[in-house]
Amino acid sequence: MTGTPAPFTADDYRARMERAARAADAAGLAGVLVAPGPDLVWLTGYAPPAATERLTLLVLAAGQDPVLIVPALEAPDAEKAVGAPALELRDWIDGKDPYTTTAPLLDASGRFGVSDNAWALHLLGLQKELPGTSYVSLSEGLPMLRAVKDGAELDRLAAAGAAADATYEEILKVAFAGRRESDVAGDLADLLRHFGHEQVDFTVVGSGPNGASPHHEAGPRVIEHGDTVVLDFGGLKHGYGSDTSRTVHVGEPGAEEQRVHDVVRAAQQAAFEAVRPGIACQDVDRVARAHITEAGYGDRFIHRTGHGIGVTTHEPPYMIEGEKQLLVPGMCFSVEPGIYLPGRFGVRIEDIVTVTEDGGRRLNDTPREMAVVN
Numbered sequence: 021m022t023g024t025p026a027p028f029t030a031d032d033y034r035a036r037m038e039r040a041a042r043a044a045d046a047a048g049l050a051g052v053l054v055a056p057g058p059d060l061v062w063l064t065g066y067a068p069p070a071a072t073e074r075l076t077l078l079v080l081a082a083g084q085d086p087v088l089i090v091p092a093l094e095a096p097d098a099e100k101a102v103g104a105p106a107l108e109l110r111d112w113i114d115g116k117d118p119y120t121t122t123a124p125l126l127d128a129s130g131r132f133g134v135s136d137n138a139w140a141l142h143l144l145g146l147q148k149e150l151p152g153t154s155y156v157s158l159s160e161g162l163p164m165l166r167a168v169k170d171g172a173e174l175d176r177l178a179a180a181g182a183a184a185d186a187t188y189e190e191i192l193k194v195a196f197a198g199r200r201e202s203d204v205a206g207d208l209a210d211l212l213r214h215f216g217h218e219q220v221d222f223t224v225v226g227s228g229p230n231g232a233s234p235h236h237e238a239g240p241r242v243i244e245h246g247d248t249v250v251l252d253f254g255g256l257k258h259g260y261g262s263d264t265s266r267t268v269h270v271g272e273p274g275a276e277e278q279r280v281h282d283v284v285r286a287a288q289q290a291a292f293e294a295v296r297p298g299i300a301c302q303d304v305d306r307v308a309r310a311h312i313t314e315a316g317y318g319d320r321f322i323h324r325t326g327h328g329i330g331v332t333t334h335e336p337p338y339m340i341e342g343e344k345q346l347l348v349p350g351m352c353f354s355v356e357p358g359i360y361l362p363g364r365f366g367v368r369i370e371d372i373v374t375v376t377e378d379g380g381r382r383l384n385d386t387p388r389e390m391a392v393v394n
């Protein structure tokens with residue numbers, strides 16, 4: 021998995037936009053309104069330079085050509101987006117009301133799916149212009165829009181996973197004892213970039229008691245001999261995400277650390293083996309949780325078992341109690357049970373897994389045993 025993947029084409033983006041419009045129609049929505057962010061990148065390849073108070077909005081509706089409303093000053097950049105040939109660009113100039121520009125494109129009594137990160141400013145502007153419309157967040161209205169990956173997307177996710185694995189293998193060689201968590205986190209970020217990530221999203225280094233806080237940011241704590249250290253890192257490579265966790269020990273682990281690690285590893289393995297088309301997302305969570313509960317640590321597994329990954333590092337589907345969505349080949353998500361003992365230490369093991377016709381395939385495959393570091 022080396023080299024740069026073939027870029028997505030205007031036809032790829034056209035197909036995604038058509039799929040979104042059809043999915044909206046099937047869900048009883050009049051259309052989809054997409055603000056700058058991961059949904060817009062996935063649908064068009066267009067990422068405006070920064071979040072802007074000026075309205076940029078992709079309007080998708082079944083039986084209607086896609087239209088991108090864009091500020092006039094940003095239209096030249098939008099025209100260069102790979103997906104632009106599949107779009108009609110409609111610009112508005114400062115001094116004009118962008119909502120009156122948008123309104124004629126929308127069913128005035130329709131219910132629309134809106135990307136989660138759309139600014140309230142813009143949604144309120146549209147509602148004022150079209151009081152008969154109503155809205156639902158895309159993660160609620162069309163949660164599975166980006167969940168099933170095609171072959172080209174899976175290749176990118178696999179490449180990102182391989183780069184994260186290479187990062188882990190290198191980090192085992194650095195010194196831990198006597199250095200700050202933030203120093204090791206810096207090493208992780210450098211390695212992710214070295215192995216081709218253009219964006220680093222997180223580098224968790226949770227040493228000793230800090231490991232008991234799942235999203236602990238690496239801080240000034242100096243790592244000591246005898247610490248258990250949770251490592252969790254990821255970002256984007258060629259626009260697709262990586263996210264993996266391993267828990268290491270500085271010097272030989274003690275009996276309880278080893279026991280807790282064994283429980284998490286067995287839970288992670290059992291949840292991975294449960295992955296196959298047709299089971300529900302919540303079943304993946306249940307398998308991991310049952311294992312940890314039987315071992316007596318159920319109340320110390322304080323987060324869901326997993327989350328989807330794609331053009332972002334956290335997205336639907338979620339492996340959580342209550343999520344009845346069935347697994348489908350091409351879905352990609354984390355399997356990351358953990359046990360957190362406040363004031364003492366934490367253990368988490370995480371791989372990205374994709375659903376195949378007959379089971380699951382890991383996109384991370386470094387050893388899951390607790391590595392001993394220096």
Ligand code: ZN
Pocket residue numbers: 246247248269272273274277
């Ligand atoms: Zn120890």
Ligand code: ZN
Pocket residue numbers: 252253254263264265356370
């Ligand atoms: Zn993670």
Ligand code: ZN
Pocket residue numbers: 263327354356370
């Ligand atoms: Zn994760």
